[in-house]
Amino acid sequence: AIDYEDPLDIPRRWAGERKFQVGVHILRGLTDADAAAPVLTAIADAVIGALLPRVLDEFAQAHGRMPGGRIAILAQGRLGSREMSIDSDLDLVVVYDASGEAGSDGSRPLGPSHYYARLAQRFISAISALTGEGRLYEIDTRLRPSGSSGPVASHLDAFRRYHREDAWTWEHMALTRARVVAASDDSLTQDLNQVVREVLLTPRDADRVVVEVADMRRRIAQEHGTEDCWQVKHVRGGLVDLEFLAQQLQLIHGPDMPGLLLGDTALVLARAGELGLIEDGAMLADAVRLQRRMLGLLRLTVTGRFDGRTAPPGLIAALARAARLDEGADAEAIGDVLRSCQARVHAHFDRYVTDVAARVKAEGAADAGADPKTAMETKR
Incomplete structure (x- = not known):
């Protein structure tokens, strides 16, 4: 890759070609749209997983790394439940974990909340921005805690507390389709999946x-x-x-x-x-x-x-x-x-x-x- 735009265009070309192949197979009757859903989901999983470390590296050039920090991408909607169609958008929630208030270690350091808010925006843009190779996916982040009025990235503790104390029934309905699709650390995948499972295993009226x-x-x-x-x-x-x-x-x-x-x-x-x-x-x-x-x-x-x-x-x-x-x-x-x-x-x-x-x-x-x-x- 020559510059930052190159890592954005490569997955766009790859995903576009794969989705085109799936569409041709559906039209020719070699498969159907329901059977193709796991394949379309795997395509989205692959590009999200490939882009997250790229975005982390690019962001670190200016702001450094967050010592002990972790970030994960939680998918809901059709991506979360592996039911994607050709034109599905992505329902994504960005969750991070960082202890204390110490800032990042770069030349332009940021505190944890600002660091992960900007990083989340950069990641969302990496997927949804229109480049010379088009747009990967439309992204909907309204399922994050407090919706459009809430922070772009949620701390793991705040995410847990919100769903225990403040979430609406329709938000817990959305959680039934949630799964982690990418993370900087496997431990956060486990922790976040555990939070989701705890919420869904909570008895309710x-x-x-x-x-x-x-x-x-x-x-x-x-x-x-x-x-x-x-x-x-x-x-x-x-x-x-x-x-x-x-x-x-x-x-x-x-x-x-x-x-x-x-x-x-x-x-x-x-x-x-x-x-x-x-x-x-x-x-x-x-x-x-x-x-x-x-x-x-x-x-x-x-x-x-x-x-x-x-x-x-x-x-x-x-x-x-x-x-x-x-x-x-x-x-x-x-x-x-x-x-x-x-x-x-x-x-x-x-x-x-x-x-x-x-x-x-x-x-x-x-x-x-x-x-x-x-x-x-x-x-x-």
Whole structure:
């Protein structure tokens, strides 16, 4: 590498080529978007792991190293649960650990909080900045403690304290998909993973969790609601319903059944069915996989909304394969498969979330707490 921009461009070229290969394999029917998710996740893991030490070295040229300091990148969202699609952004939280207030050892020393805040910004820019080779990924850091109003990098102790004392239910839902994807020291990987596990193993009021999950789902429906079966993320019975159901199950039953803490939505729902926590777990897991195949394919090929009346025959054939239909099936037949699947999922979501929340509210059996929307808007 000749200069700092070179180490930024090399992973951009490599990741772009790998993602292009995955996209071609999906379009040719050699794989599907659901099966490709772990590969796309591995690509993101690889470039994050390669960039972190590069950024650390470049930053140290001006500000030195933090004696005894450690930094880790915690992934949430689809990267954390290994469910990435071609266009997924990255939900990242930067966590560091440094003892005392001693500054870094460089020519322009910084105290720990300023050091890691600037280092976190430099790392985020290394991934999201637009260079001659494009942008690696869009990054969303709003899941960090206190959201957009909080520090860019969180001290490990502050992260632990926040999730023990102040975090909202939706933030703990996000933690069900969390994992460390890069760190300057393996010990911090272990420590941070342990914090996440401790939070998820903490017993909580099941009724309150259900009420807040139902309220959050209602608010999302108000903002992004659709009856279009091809909008598989936000349509009722779509991926948001399935993800919320899986996350609710993990928060309520994880403390007693740690084997449920699997991250991947389909695996969680299948395991919940095996454990007798929910009926038709295998069907729900298949619904996740079907709609992930559809989501990945549509995001790869369509800008805006899908219209089966104007879609090219090749795309219809690919969607038919994703729906496990004969390639001669038309858009209406594929849509029927989606609508049937979504109706079954919606019925289960109502049974285990919406109806339970309504009963709890009616009985006054649980205090739903402060308005989750207020918290989410504050963090943005």
